[in-house]
Amino acid sequence: MKYEIVCKTLDDTKKLAQKFAKLVTDGCFISLYGEIGAGKTAFVKLVAEALNVKEKVTSPTFVILNEYHSGILPVYHFDLYRLENEGVKTILDELREYSEGKNVTFVEWAEFSQDEIPFKHLRINVTYRNDDARTYSFEADDRDIIKVVEGLQKE
Secondary structure (H helix, E strand, O other), rough: EEEEEEEEHHHHHHHHHHHHHHHHOOOOOEEEEEOOOOOOOOHHHHHEEEEEEOOOOOOOOOOEEEEEEEOOOOEEEEEEOOOOOHHHHHOHHEEEEEHOOOOEEEOHHHHHHOOOOOOEEEEEEEEEOOOOOOOEEEEEEOHHHHHHHHHHOOO
């Protein structure tokens, strides 16, 4: 199942993040795709804010993983950019662990996983448009994850 929405302003993105946060309170593993500057980290920050995370949410580009435990549920934020293809293979088991349980795990630059993330996850592709808007495309195959996409479609 696939759902796509265009956010023309930061306020639009914030509303989307708030809606998304309400739908993932049972936990969710999210693979994020998009060019540099597309808005992946901004979306993670807004979702974390909606989940009442108190810590400052930053990009984990240089540390690979940031953890936030002050919100409604734990938020884990990976960035695979510096690992690239071979490095990702070394953390697949760890990624699998973060896909289980009641937490929200974001993985930026999921394309570096070469589709080796075999467990259920939600794919979000963020595309920067020429008019400064962002297109968020949500895609899921698993029944539990499809419920999140269905929830986003509801007004």
